């Protein structure tokens with residue numbers, strides 16, 4: 001299924017993320033594609049908030065991966081992972097994160113920015129494509 005959404009503000013993108021969050025129950029891998037500044041982290045902030053996470057979600061640029069414990073279990077999910085592969089140089093870097101071990105586990109919800117850095121396809125992922133249209137306008141295409 002493909003669905004297109006036009007966001008007219010950062011808040012709009014967060015509200016859209018909240019809708020996606022309401023369908024999550026654990027094991028999901030959400031892949032966020034799109035250029036720098038297209039709204040991937042903003043979307044992640046909305047998603048995390050909707051999952052009950054109160055800690056501020058900052059771009060994990062230098063840390064690559066951050067783990068958040070969900071305050072209340074959502075379906076089978078207990079943990080939320082925010083991954084940003086932008087600065088990874090190789091598949092070897094990614095292997096070192098232990099990311100593959102997290103995927104496909106019922107207790108995890110994983111969001112990945114710059115997933116094109118992973119060459120092997122990720123099963124059962126929800127894909128979102130972000131595109132800059134104007135200062136506050138973004139196109140978000142959902143594919144699942």
Ligand SMILES: Nc1ncnc2c1ncn2[C@@H]1O[C@H](COP(=O)(O)OP(=O)(O)OP(=O)(O)O)[C@@H](O)[C@H]1O
Nearest residue numbers: 007008009010013036037038039040041042136138
């Ligand atoms: N409609 C919109 N949706 C999302 N962000 C918007 C929108 N309009 C303006 N913005 C602004 O654009 C910026 C988006 O930055 P964000 O960090 O979310 O992008 P990103 O895709 O994660 O970039 P990067 O690849 O560098 O991690 C933010 O400053 C946000 O406030």
Ligand SMILES: [Mg+2]
Nearest residue numbers: 040041059113
């Ligand atoms: Mg980002």
